[in-house]
Amino acid sequence: MLKIYNTLARDKQEFTPITPNTVSMYVCGMTVYDYCHLGHARVMVVFDMVYRWFKASGYDITYVRNITDIDDKIIRRAAQNNESIHQLTQRFIDAMHQDADALGVQRPDHEPRATQFVPEMLAMIAQLEANGLAYQAADGDVNYAVRKFDGYGKLSGKSLEDLRAGERVEVTTDKHDPLDFVLWKHARDDEADEVKWDSKWGKGRPGWHIECSAMGSKLLGEHFDIHGGGADLQFPHHENEIAQSEGAHNCQYVNYWMHNGFVRVDNEKMSKSLDNFFTIREVLKQYDAEVVRFFILRAHYRSPLNYSDAHLDDAKKALDRLYTALKGSGEAGGVDWNESHAQRFKAAMDDDFNTAEALAVLFDLANEVNRTQSAEAASQLKALGAVLGLLERDPTEFLQGTGSDDALIVEQIAARNAAKQAKNYAEADRIRKELLADGIVLEDSAAGTNWRRV
RNA sequence: GGUGCGUUAGCAAAUCGGUUAUGCCCCGGAUUGCAAAUCCGGUUAGCCCAGUUCGACUCUGGGACGCACCUCCA
Numbered sequence: 001m002l003k004i005y006n007t008l009a010r011d012k013q014e015f016t017p018i019t020p021n022t023v024s025m026y027v028c029g030m031t032v033y034d035y036c037h038l039g040h041a042r043v044m045v046v047f048d049m050v051y052r053w054f055k056a057s058g059y060d061i062t063y064v065r066n067i068t069d070i071d072d073k074i075i076r077r078a079a080q081n082n083e084s085i086h087q088l089t090q091r092f093i094d095a096m097h098q099d100a101d102a103l104g105v106q107r108p109d110h111e112p113r114a115t116q117f118v119p120e121m122l123a124m125i126a127q128l129e130a131n132g133l134a135y136q137a138a139d140g141d142v143n144y145a146v147r148k149f150d151g152y153g154k155l156s157g158k159s160l161e162d163l164r165a166g167e168r169v170e171v172t173t174d175k176h177d178p179l180d181f182v183l184w185k186h187a188r189d190d191e192a193d194e195v196k197w198d199s200k201w202g203k204g205r206p207g208w209h210i211e212c213s214a215m216g217s218k219l220l221g222e223h224f225d226i227h228g229g230g231a232d233l234q235f236p237h238h239e240n241e242i243a244q245s246e247g248a249h250n251c252q253y254v255n256y257w258m259h260n261g262f263v264r265v266d267n268e269k270m271s272k273s274l275d276n277f278f279t280i281r282e283v284l285k286q287y288d289a290e291v292v293r294f295f296i297l298r299a300h301y302r303s304p305l306n307y308s309d310a311h312l313d314d315a316k317k318a319l320d321r322l323y324t325a326l327k328g329s330g331e332a333g334g335v336d337w338n339e340s341h342a343q344r345f346k347a348a349m350d351d352d353f354n355t356a357e358a359l360a361v362l363f364d365l366a367n368e369v370n371r372t373q374s375a376e377a378a379s380q381l382k383a384l385g386a387v388l389g390l391l392e393r394d395p396t397e398f399l400q401g402t403g404s405d406d407a408l409i410v411e412q413i414a415a416r417n418a419a420k421q422a423k424n425y426a427e428a429d430r431i432r433k434e435l436l437a438d439g440i441v442l443e444d445s446a447a448g449t450n451w452r453r454v
Numbered sequence: 455g456g457u458g459c460g461u462u463a464g465c466a467a468a469u470c471g472g473u474u475a476u477g478c479c480c481c482g483g484a485u486u487g488c489a490a491a492u493c494c495g496g497u498u499a500g501c502c503c504a505g506u507u508c509g510a511c512u513c514u515g516g517g518a519c520g521c522a523c524c525u526c527c528a
Contacts, residue, residue, distance in 0.1 A: 010458085028528070036528090043528040073526075156523075162456050163524060208526085230528030231459090237527090260528070261459090267520075271527065298477080299467065304460080304521070314466060318477045324491065348468090356468050360476035370492055425487060432489075443491050450491085 002057065002350045004226075005302060007234060007257040008155055012352055015256065017225050023054050023061040024220040026254075028212060028229035028237065029111070031068040032092040033077045036099050037277040038292075038307055039230065039263045039270045045293055046260045046301040046353075047228050048105040049388060053349050056335075056387045064219050065108040066212060067093060070115050070205055075195055085194050089113075099280040102289040104389040110219050114211040118197050121206045121214040125183045125199075127248040137174035140186030142201050144209075146179045149243045155257060156235035181240055182207040209240040213248070216241070222249040228258040231302075232269075260301045267306065278307065288401065290390060291316045297355040297388055318363075319390075319398075320452070325366035325381065326395040327450075332382035339376075341365045345384050355388065399452035409440055413449050416442070 002015040017023050027047045030040055047065070054061040068074075069089040078088045093113075100107075114121075125142055128134035133149060136142045146152050146160065153159050163179060187196040187203040196203045206214075216224065222245065229238065238257065245253035262269045265276040283292060286309075295315035299305045335342055341361050348357035365381045368374065385391025400406070412431050419427040432442050435451070443450045 030528075031526090039528050041528090046528095071526090157457060158524065159457090228528095232523070232527055234458090235523060236525090262522075262528080264521080269522070269527090273527080302459090303467085306466085311466065314478050317479095318466095321477075327491095351469095354468075356476085360468065363476055367493090420487080423487080429488070436490095441490060444486075444489080445491080452491095 003352055004256050004258060005352045006255075007259050008254075010157070013256070015225075017059070018223060018255065021059055023059045023226065024224035025051070025054075025061060025063050025226040025228065026212070026216045026220055026224065027063070027065045027108075027227070028233055029065040029067050030092075030096060031071050031073060032089045032096060033071070033074045034092060034272075035279040035281060036096050037263075037270060037272075037279050038283060039277065040096075041099070041103060041280050041292065042263050042296050042301075042305065043228075043230055043260055044100050044105045045103055045296045047258075049297060049301075049355060050226075050228070050258070050353055051106060051108070052387060052389060053353060057350075062110070062220060063108040064110040064112065064216065066215050067096075067111055067113045068208065068211060069093070069113045070195060071208060075191065085192070095281075099284075102284055103280070103293050104290065104392075106389075112215045112219060114206065114215070117211070117215050117218060118206060120218045121210045122184075122197075122199050124210060124214050124217075124244065124248050125201075128183065128244065131247060131250075133243075133247040134183055135176065136201050137176075139174040140202055140204070141174065141182050142184035143175055143180040144183055144240065144243060144247075145176055146181070146243065147177055149247050151246065152243055153239065155242055156239045158235060158239075181209060181236065183210050183244070209237055210244055212237070213241045213244040213253075216253075217245060217249065222253070223251050224254060226256045226258060227254040228260070231259040231261055234259055261299075261304045264304050264306045265308075270307065283312075287312050287316065288398070290393070290398070291319055294319045294359075294390060297390070298359055300356050301353055322362060322366050322381070322385065322391060323393075323395040323398045325369040326378060326391060327399070329369070329375065329378035329382065329395075332379045332386065335383040335387065336376075336380060339380055341368075341377075341380060342384060345387075349387075358384075358388065396450075401453040403453055404438065409435065409451055413442065413451060417449060 003012045004015050005011070006013045027043065030036060051061060051063045070085065074085060074089060078085045081088060125134055128144065134142055134144055160179065184199060184201055184204050185207060187205070195205050197205060216227070227238065242253050264270060268274060268276060270277045291312060295312055296305065298315060337343070337346065341364065345358045345361045348354040348361065362381060362384060365377060365384070369377045369381055382391050412435055416428045416431040419431065435442060439454050440451050441454055443452070
């Protein structure tokens with residue numbers, strides 16, 4: 001039985017889908033005005049893992065990850081770059097897809113863009129207005145009246161009083177309450193036509209929060225199973241989504257809220273404002289994408305994850321061990337779920353997606369492969385790895401990686417073997433040492449000499 | 455100030471009220487011409503203080519420290 005830590009309950013709960021064997025999952029995606037960094041990589045990889053585990057468990061899952069392609073930062077950046085909003089967002093959507101593909105992240109079933117769902121957002125705002133939860137302020141913005149919604153704060157555990165209205169929230173006099181948030185931003189004269197839509201409240205564009213509410217209910221229904229995102233979205237974004245969706249539809253919005261932990265650098269949250277972020281493509285110049293994926297999955301998704309070269313180096317060595325065990329093994333069959341390792345793996349995954357434990361099982365399995373040379377164990381290792389989107393490449397290809405001239409290495413090895421034949425061990429060792437200096441490790445075996453890059 | 459989360463061996467990171475986590479590193483042995491890889495074995499834990507218990511790293515209470523949210527943020 002699958003258990004999920006539900007932020008709404010602050011507890012692990014058994015997962016019961018609304019419709020048997022079916023899962024509807026929405027995850028907040030990126031605002032596309034720049035390259036994705038490792039924090040974004042974590043959301044994508046974590047929920048990709050969740051997506052894969054539901055599928056492996058026999059569920060029919062529909063996964064939606066939105067794209068925010070209209071927003072203040074986008075408008076500002078496009079103006080800076082002197083390009084259109086569409087050019088800018090398309091460029092970074094393409095880049096995001098490249099990064100996600102490299103990390104082995106499967107495409108969600110839907111990737112709705114906010115700009116394509118403006119009519120749905122307007123309909124929802126109208127419904128909120130009709131329900132007495134939204135009002136147009138003097139400045140033209142349409143705001144959500146937070147105090148009119150009883151359940152406000154139930155996700156984040158914050159009470160309106162605790163939020164100390166106005167202390168850190170910029171007070172806009174046109175709002176009825178400082179904590180009211182904007183649903184529809186009135187258009188400004190200096191903005192491009194591209195960011196203006198007609199509405200009964202005048203020209204303008206949607207607020208951030210309404211995007212997810214509208215796209216979620218349009219694609220998954222007014223009530224769906226799982227909503228995910230980074231822990232920083234809990235408040236106010238997800239709290240506001242609940243207020244909007246439940247306020248408009250008068251029914252529960254989401255059953256399970258999942259939040260992944262942050263990627264940190266030097267024990268601080270990786271973020272744009274601290275300027276301590278590494279983009280995915282930057283990291284991939286130095287490390288294999290699968291190593292990065294492994295690094296992310298090696299920790300539990302709710303734990304903080306410290307990023308450093310040392311940690312990536314460590315992950316690389318660990319993953320080397322798994323691939324080394326698979327060297328020379330054939331194609332994997334399907335997972336034999338009755339086998340003991342697979343059962344431990346499943347138990348770990350069913351326990352709130354404990355990939356750290358699931359990977360530990362893979363190492364135990366690697367030990368068995370090394371010890372017994374069992375083809376079944378190797379197949380099982382490969383198959384279980386594939387469930388997590390790992391170990392799917394040719395082991396030799398992975399271990400050798402890419403770098404300077406492979407042909408030259410093969411030549412050197414031949415020369416060394418000749419020296420060995422002649423019992424000229426000094427020469428053989430010299431060649432080996434020379435290769436090692438270039439990061440090439442040789443491994444002699446009965447079948448010949450293998451090599452890999454460290 | 456309010457709220458939430460965390461503190462496990464040299465590093466990373468899980469589980470669990472009593473029994474080997476796991477990976478990297480380190481030490482010893484096997485193997486090897488020597489290595490590497492692999493196998494076998496080993497060293498190094500549970501922030502502090504109290505309590506519950508036959509027994510606590512694991513439960514309860516208090517404290518210290520760290521992180522996050524309360525503003526856009528994955």
